[in-house]
Amino acid sequence: MPDPARSIPEPARLDAAQIPVIQLTGVSKTYHRQGTPVSALRGIDLVIHPGEFAAIMGRSGSGKSTLLHILGLLDAEYEGAYRFDRELVSGLEGEELARLRNRKIGFVFQAFHLLPQLSILDNAALPALYAGRAPAECRAAARARLEQMGLADRLAHKPMELSIGQRQRAAIARALVNEPRVLLADEPTGALDTRTAQEILDILRVLHRDGATVVLVTHDREVGEIAERIIHITDGQTNDGVA
Numbered sequence: 458m459p460d461p462a463r464s465i466p467e468p469a470r471l472d473a474a475q476i477p478v479i480q481l482t483g484v485s486k487t488y489h490r491q492g493t494p495v496s497a498l499r500g501i502d503l504v505i506h507p508g509e510f511a512a513i514m515g516r517s518g519s520g521k522s523t524l525l526h527i528l529g530l531l532d533a534e535y536e537g538a539y540r541f542d543r544e545l546v547s548g549l550e551g552e553e554l555a556r557l558r559n560r561k562i563g564f565v566f567q568a569f570h571l572l573p574q575l576s577i578l579d580n581a582a583l584p585a586l587y588a589g590r591a592p593a594e595c596r597a598a599a600r601a602r603l604e605q606m607g608l609a610d611r612l613a614h615k616p617m618e619l620s621i622g623q624r625q626r627a628a629i630a631r632a633l634v635n636e637p638r639v640l641l642a643d644e645p646t647g648a649l650d651t652r653t654a655q656e657i658l659d660i661l662r663v664l665h666r667d668g669a670t671v672v673l674v675t676h677d678r679e680v681g682e683i684a685e686r687i688i689h690i691t692d693g694q695t696n697d698g699v700a
Contacts, residue, residue: 476543478638478670479505479528484537486523486693497523498535499693505639505672510665512673512684513695520693522643525674529641530558542638559587563632563640567647569624571616577603577627578612585634595634602630606660622653629660633669640664642673646680658683 486498497520505511515521526532527539530546533554539547542561546554563584571580581599586592603612606626616624625645632640642661646654662683665671675681689696 475506477504477540478507478542479503479672480540481527482538482540484527484535484539486520486527486532486535496693498527501537501693501695503688503695503697505670507638507670508665508668509686510661510671510673510684511686511688512675512681513688513690514675514678514681515690516676519690521674521676521690523693524690525641525643528639528672529562529564530554559584560635561638563635563637565625565629565632565640565642565645567644569616569628569648571624571628571631573616576613576615577608577619577630580616581627581631581634584631588635598634599630602633603627605633606630620653621649622656625649625653625657626660629657629664633664639670639672642671644675644677645673646675646677654680 481501481503484498484501484503485496488495488497501524513521513524523532527535530541533547533550535547537547538545541557544557546557549557571577572583575583578596578599581603582592582595585595585598590598600612603609606629608623608626608630611619611623611627616627619627625648640661645661646657649657658680661671661673665685671684673681673684681687686697
């Protein structure tokens with residue numbers, strides 16, 4: 458059987474504008490439940506270019522969460538090839554994946570995942586600290602991102618002292634502190650009321666307008682339609698479209 462990695466063009470042979478930041482070739486994932494194999498992903502081919510805003514949409518059980526975990530370098534157990542930012546990452550594991558994840562991917566989650574005992578300034582600085590940057594530099598980068606999110610007067614507040622919308626904005630600031638190559642947003646409006654959800658979607662639009670590569674995962678069609686491109690996933694297979 459041909460090696461899937463060999464079917465991915467070598468980045469050096471492509472024009473810089475054509476080099477994807479994400480490229481999956483023939484990616485499949487099978488779980489085993491009580492000894493029975495269950496296919497979560499079936500031969501996914503996917504390309505995301507720098508500066509794109511793509512939404513991955515699907516119902517519960519469609520495979521979108523599994524795909525997100527692979528895209529975010531959280532799951533290394535799959536078949537096929539994955540090249541992220543020119544590097545073939547399929548086959549990497551442990552500390553190598555953790556390092557890439559920390560420095561090149563920003564995550565925004567539905568449940569925020571802010572540490573309750575820390576101020577939002579310290580929360581936002583954590584990824585930079587994990588990347589080995591100097592503490593003063595980390596706090597300066599975190600402060601700048603929080604100010605960008607309109608939270609300049611809340612830096613010393615802990616998460617539970619903020620509104621839900623402010624917590625999500627703090628989480629976005631944390632996701633951006635290391636200037637990631639890709640921002641992965643997993644149901645980022647799922648815990649928000651309609652008005653606050655719109656504010657978060659507007660922030661994602663502005664980040665994209667300013668050059669960020671955004672991949673949004675959602676089951677909500679109205680949320681997905683803010684993207685310039687929609688990737689539908691059903692029964693572990695994708696159907697690419699344009700919003």
